[in-house]
Amino acid sequence: MARNITLDAATVAPPAPQRRRAPAWAWGSLLIAAAITAPLVAVILTAATVPGASFVHIATNTLPEMLRNSALLALLVALMAGSAGAISAWIVSTCEFRGRRMLEVALLLPMAMPAYLCGYVYTWLFDVAGPAQEAFRSLTGLRYGQYWLPEIRSLPGAALMLAMVLYPYVYLLCRAAFLQQSVCLLEASRTLGHGLPRTFLHVALPLARPALAAGVALALMETLADFGTVQHFGVRTFTTGIYEAWFGMDDRGAAAQLSVALLGCVFLLLGLERLSRGGRRFHPTTTRHPPLRPVPLHGWKEAAAIVACGMPVLLGFGVPAGALAWLAATTGDPLAAERFLPFAVNSLLLSGVTAAIAVLLAATMAWAARMHPSPLRRAANRVAALGYALPGSVIAVGTLVPFGLFDNALDAWMRARFGISTGLLLSGTMAALVFAYLVRFLAVALSAVESGLARLKPSFFAAARVLGRTPGQAVREVELPLARGALITAAVLVFVDTMKELPATLIVRPFDFDTLAVRIYNLASDERLAEASTASLLIVLVGLLPVIALTRAMRAAE
Numbered sequence: 197m198a199r200n201i202t203l204d205a206a207t208v209a210p211p212a213p214q215r216r217r218a219p220a221w222a223w224g225s226l227l228i229a230a231a232i233t234a235p236l237v238a239v240i241l242t243a244a245t246v247p248g249a250s251f252v253h254i255a256t257n258t259l260p261e262m263l264r265n266s267a268l269l270a271l272l273v274a275l276m277a278g279s280a281g282a283i284s285a286w287i288v289s290t291c292e293f294r295g296r297r298m299l300e301v302a303l304l305l306p307m308a309m310p311a312y313l314c315g316y317v318y319t320w321l322f323d324v325a326g327p328a329q330e331a332f333r334s335l336t337g338l339r340y341g342q343y344w345l346p347e348i349r350s351l352p353g354a355a356l357m358l359a360m361v362l363y364p365y366v367y368l369l370c371r372a373a374f375l376q377q378s379v380c381l382l383e384a385s386r387t388l389g390h391g392l393p394r395t396f397l398h399v400a401l402p403l404a405r406p407a408l409a410a411g412v413a414l415a416l417m418e419t420l421a422d423f424g425t426v427q428h429f430g431v432r433t434f435t436t437g438i439y440e441a442w443f444g445m446d447d448r449g450a451a452a453q454l455s456v457a458l459l460g461c462v463f464l465l466l467g468l469e470r471l472s473r474g475g476r477r478f479h480p481t482t483t484r485h486p487p488l489r490p491v492p493l494h495g496w497k498e499a500a501a502i503v504a505c506g507m508p509v510l511l512g513f514g515v516p517a518g519a520l521a522w523l524a525a526t527t528g529d530p531l532a533a534e535r536f537l538p539f540a541v542n543s544l545l546l547s548g549v550t551a552a553i554a555v556l557l558a559a560t561m562a563w564a565a566r567m568h569p570s571p572l573r574r575a576a577n578r579v580a581a582l583g584y585a586l587p588g589s590v591i592a593v594g595t596l597v598p599f600g601l602f603d604n605a606l607d608a609w610m611r612a613r614f615g616i617s618t619g620l621l622l623s624g625t626m627a628a629l630v631f632a633y634l635v636r637f638l639a640v641a642l643s644a645v646e647s648g649l650a651r652l653k654p655s656f657f658a659a660a661r662v663l664g665r666t667p668g669q670a671v672r673e674v675e676l677p678l679a680r681g682a683l684i685t686a687a688v689l690v691f692v693d694t695m696k697e698l699p700a701t702l703i704v705r706p707f708d709f710d711t712l713a714v715r716i717y718n719l720a721s722d723e724r725l726a727e728a729s730t731a732s733l734l735i736v737l738v739g740l741l742p743v744i745a746l747t748r749a750m751r752a753a754e
Contacts, residue, residue: 225561229576232583232635235594239459242452242597250447254454258432262454265351266433266461269426270416272355273362277415280359280508281366282408286396287505289374292490293498299505301747304368306361306512308739310696310713312424313732315357316720317516319428322348354429358419360512365418366411368746373407374400392491416465420458421587423699424717434458435699438589442703448597455590462587517736523729529715530727536715539731543711546626547694550633551641551687557634558641558686562649563675577642584639588632592703595632599623624706632700637693641686648682649675688741695738 247255288300322328324340333339347353401408423435434454441450493501529536561580565573583591599622607618622628652675660670698713705714712731719728 225564225573225576225580228557228561228638229580231631232580232638234598235591235632235635236459236582236586237594238598239452239455239590239594242449242593243456245449247453248447248449250441250445251450251453254437254441254450258437259457261432262434262437265426265431266420266458268351269355269358269431269433270419270461270465272352273359273415273419274412276355276359277363278366278408278412280363281368281411282370282401282404283396284363284505284508285367285371285374286392286400287501289371290392290396290400290490291493291501293493293501295502295506296490299502299509302509302513303505304364304743304746305509305740307364307746308736308743309361309513309516310424310698310735310739311358311361311418311422312428312698312720313520313716313736314361314512314516315354315425315428316716316725316728316732317519318353318357319348320723320725321515321519349429351429351431354426354431357425357429358422359415360508362415362418363508363512365414366408369407369411370404373404413465417462417584417587420462420465421589421699423589423702424720428720434461435587435589438593439699439703442593448593448600451593452597455587455593458587458590517733520729520733520736523726524733527726527729529730536730539710539712539715540734542709543695543713546629546633546711547691550630550637550694551691553630554634554638554641554690555645555683555687557638558645559683561642562645565646566649577646581639581642583635584637586636588636588697588699588701589703591632591635592700595628595635595700595704596623599628624704626706626709629701629704629706632704633690633694633697636697636700637690640689640693644686644689645679645682648679648685652678685745688745692739692742695735 284299284303288296288303320326322345329340329345332343332345336343420433421435422433423439426433427436427439434457438451438454438458441447441454561573561577565577586594600620603618603620603623606621610616610618660674665674695711696713698717701711701713702717705711710718712735715731716728716735719725719731
């Protein structure tokens, strides 16, 4: 006789999975994000004070000029860098001509050239007493005042210098976007009678709009953060105003208020394209991606393609690097045997320490979000990445304000309790400078590490766990060796960016502590480019490291 067996649901339901509690180190991402945002909070709080006489003077006399120059500079750089990057990316992606493979790599070379170095070289070349005008006068027999040439020390000249070294941002992203587009759409446009130029304007470029906008946004953030170029060209912008308010007027409040205004410009740029894009989508409607067949070019078309791709390389890297190499070989730094080595050691030491700490922090944040995902940790990683959008001058102000308050409060307390003055423990120290670099460049390391972890299959970690490894052992023995390339890439990028950083170094550096970038700035400000050429050439050579890494990555992806 069958019996009816009634089972309670609780007896057959599987036990609820117990959520593994995150270890203490996994909460470090929240602390790191809080530390990275501290300078931004400090700048905003300091700017909230009542404007003083210095800021009133600036707002009345120079703020309109700063706004106008910054806006016009951003517009010109966007047009020039966007055009050079997008057009060169389209040509090397869709056309076949002599030297194309070499130009694919050479178009990245201006990334190794800081914009202020370009500005120093071109003003030396084309000033009244420069080699170019002297050669022109000797050839024509004309004297100064009897001819007209465009003034290099001007706002358009500064925009050209910035665009020549920043267009690789646009080139890299647009080239990747063009290679990933559906070939069917491009061939359909060609079938309908459109040539390569019309296909580029009406099909490929609209589909690559997100990549174009992202590249231009990166170029514009670097433009608004630039100090050395605009200061050398005599163009008053927010960064020069912040420097003048801090050092010329000794007014931290005015510097913070200008910093907040500059931050508003940066975030406005980031939001405009997103709003203009609306709800439109830019992905292809087909999954068919046959290999892109480059169109062979001959005759004048081939010559035009070589000129269009070669001119940005020549202007952005060839001319400045050649001039610096010639000056270094013929003149060079007279202090090379005495003080140049300490300058180089300071730069290498700061860059190495910053790169090591940045990779350690980025790895902690990336693996915390990977092994213990939560909306809070994802938000912390995104907040920590905001530092790259902050200009170096803003970060410098935001670093020194809280550090100075801490030093003053500690000194007052020690005097009152023990009669001892502690002095400045954090302000104007290497620790403060490294912290400012980390705020600025941690996003670079975090992006590289996260992209490297995204390529690791989760099955590797699961297999290590099945074989009895703890989560920490699985990370150390399996994932860490596999992600070694991403960690090295992150370290190289932070190292090079730190070597080139100028505004934060000028403001935060300890007294009588110079780096190669500061040495170049001081000499170039005195019109002594020949002496600055040695340090400049070393920075350019170090800047070639990420170009080499990007070149290998591009070759591996093909």
